[in-house]
Amino acid sequence: MTSSSAFLLDCDSDSNIIVKRCVLCNDQTAQKEDQFSAGIIWGVLTSGGFYDCIICNTQTTIQPSILFDGSVDDFDFDLIEENEDPGYNIQFKLGITVEETTLNVKYNKLSIFKDDDVQEEVIFITQQTPTSPNFLPFIENGAFIDSYSSSLIAVEQSGEISMKSIVILHFYDKTLNSVIQVKDEAKFNGIYLIFRPIKEQFYGITTLPTTEQISPYLLCIGGFTILESCQFLPTDFINSAAIRTKYEIGINSKEGAQSDDYTLTLKGCQMIGMNRIDEAENSGSAIDAIGMKITLESCLFDMNTQQSNIMKNKINKTIKSNEDEQTQSEHLIPTCGWNAAYIRQNTGSLILSKGTQLTNLNIGAISLLGANLTISDADVQFLNNIDTDLLQGIQINEDQVEPIIINPTLLRRNIACGYGSRITSPIESFSENGLQEDSLWILKTDEGKKIENGQQDNVYENECQLDGGLQNVKSPLFIPHIDEASGIMSQDKLGLDITLIGRHLVRCGVVKYKVCEKMKVTNDDGQEIQEKVKERELHCQTDLMENSIQWENETQFTIQTRYLIVRKWKSMEVWLIFSDGSQISEVLSISVGKLSTGAIVAIVVTCIILASIALIALIVVLCYEYKQKQKIESLRLVEEGSEVLSDNTQE
Known part of the structure; x- marks a missing residue:
């Protein structure tokens, strides 16, 4: 079947076309450089399909190879392309739902796009495969039977697929197959694509589609994938992420290929509400990458926490866990740690640039193991990545209709960085417009560290390394500050209650306070004198901030010292340290019972008045006593005069 100047198939409205196992070409004798003024198919269709067809020499001048112009209710295009022609195009002039079994390109180029003037959606969905009755007994006993034999769209070997302005739906039933698969040296380019879970109204049936997917929208086992201005709408996953990469060397891979030779690039894309409900450790819910080079430009990653539900029993469990932690005397690891993320990079490299934002990612933004993360622009921002289940002051109302009240906190979950990883970034990406000051919320984990007598897939020698603007930070997690310190005598008179006021006083189990008697421990050159340091340590009290006697917010807490350690009436100073003993905050002198000038004046005036009184x-x-003495003296003189007069009378 050939056509040199007209469409091979030209169909009027209300047509029904079914083409199976055919080879369609403009000219059997055409060469690769030949061009044709018309494509293969022009259809004003309502239903039909192409099955297992090969389309040849479709290099046209002005028309696409395949053009659908009409309101198509149900159309299948199951194409297997196995020739070396330049490629072919499929253009949609009106909205359509395309129901496919599989669309596979191995060698040629396929372009699928919707006309820019079309307002209605062009939707690609996978055709449901009826379950064989032979499998029903197994299904009734809990066995998993995959209803789909392959991906909806697959490009492999040297094939190329370009798609524009298409809506791609996930599978109706659970399947281990990805919606799109890219492998070998193949290329997939998507522009203005929308990925979303399947909806009941597309089928008009009462049976609901699966609510949790176990396979990704996109699986890259190699190849080169670019997505521009694409959207991933909220989807729930179990044991999978929205995008997965797993570098594998295949028989069609180029010789000597390395993991970073194959790439996945997202430009201006949005991934909203990718929820991995199994909460698997060391995994990603939006992107879960093993190997390959991942580049994210001007993208938005948001968990959309305003619409997420927090279960009461989970919060109660978390609150109890936090209370238990506060009673411990020592913490070996941060209690504010995490081991999951929205984006997971296991080996390979991850590049963030051009204003990419990671916001409201309550499970954690990024997780690294043996990977390199490069943030090339300061306008890349980590914003408000809070675990809502672990916030301070969670209050649960008895009335379930009322919202849960959560007090604000500066605690964040930006990057969990395992062994063998390196982060190069400007510090401004973590500041949240100055709110976080010098706190990064990068957690160095022990993942990938060698464990004696343990079986591990990946082992690395060095812990996470920080480069660029992060190289000289005091702490990669967070840095608390204290601005004021004052003390009053405890009620039991055996020590002081010291109140510290500052910023970033976050519960995390890694910060201690240290109160010491104030003494000089350095020589004139500023070098510490070990004997003096040891002497001071005899009169220091050190404990975790969690063991304070009062701590209601992240700006103030109260601790208690004992005179048995820090002696009474001695000058004192206080500072904060990490569990390893390194100083992290400013050193402040403690003011004990100091009075204001007004109080001193009042006391002086009162004392003067009392002294005057x-x-x-x-x-x-004295005057009274003097008068009394004079009175007594007068009486004595009168008595003496009376006695003398009496004596004279007797004589």
Whole structure:
């Protein structure tokens, strides 16, 4: 079947076309450089399909190879392309739902796009395969039977697929097959694509589609994938992520190929609400990459926490866990740690640039193991990545209709960085417009560290390394600050209650306070004198911030010292340290019972008045005693005069 100047198939409206196992070409004798003024198919269709067809020499001048112009309710295009022609195009002039079994390109180029003037959606969905009755007994006993034999769209070997302005739906039933698969040296380019879970209204049936998917929208086992201005709408997954990469060397891979030779690039894309409900450790819910080079430009990653539900029993369990942690005397690992993320990079490299934002990712933004993360622009931002289940002051209302009240916190979950990883970034990407100051919320984990007598897939020598603007930070996790320190005598009179006021006083189990008697421990050159340091340590009290006697927010907490350690009436100073003993905050002198100038003046005036009153009272008493003495003396003189007169009378 050939056509040199007209469409091979030209169909009017209300047509029904079914083409199976055919080879369609413009000219059997055409060469690769030959061009044709018309394509293969022009259809104003309502239903039909192409099955297992080969389309040849479709290099056209102005028309696409395949053009659908009409309101198509149900059309299948199951194409297997196995020739070396330049490629072919499929253009949709009106909205359509394309129901496919599989679309596979191995060698040629396939372009599928919707006309820019078309407002209706062009939707690609996978055709349901009826389950064989032979499998029903196994299904009734809990066996998993995959309803699909392959991906909806697959490009492999040297094939290329380009898609524009198409809506791609996930599978109706659970399957281990990805919706799109890219492998070998193949290329997949998508522009303005929308990935979303399947909806009941597309079928008009009462049986609901699966609510949790176990396979990704996109699986890259190699190849070169570029997505531009694409959207991934909220989807729930179990044991999978929305995008997965797993570099594998195949028989069609080029010789000597390395993991970073194959790439996945997202430009201006949005991944909203990718929810991995199994919460698997060391995994990703939006992107879960093993190997390959991942580049994210001007993208938005958001968990959309406003629409997420927090189960009460989970919060109660978390609150109890936090209370238990506060009673411990020592913490070996941060209690605010995490081991999952929205984006997971296991080996390979991850590049963030051009204003990419990771926001509201409550499970964690990025997780690394043996991978390199490069943030090339300061306008890449980590924003508000909070685990809502672990916030301070979670209050649960008895009335379930009322919302859960959560107090604000500066705790974040930006990057969990395992062994063998390296992060190169400007520090501004973590500041949240100055709110976080110098806190990064990068957690160095022990994942990938060699465990004695343990079986491990990946083992690395060095822990996570920080480069670029992060190289000289005091701490990769967070840095607390104290601005004021004051103390009053405890009620039991055996020590001081010291109140510290500052910023970033976050519960995490890795920060201690240290109160010492103030003494000089350095020589004139500023070098510490070990004997003096040891002497001071005898009169220091160190404990975890979690063991404070009062801690209600992240700006103030109160600790208690004992005179048995820090002696009474000695000058004191306080600072914060990490569990390893390294100093992290400023050193402040503790003011104990100091009075204000007004209070001192009032006390002085009161003392003067009291002294004056006492003096007046003393004068009054002295005057009274003086008068009494004079009175007594007068009486004595009168008595003596009476005695003399009596003696004279007797004589």
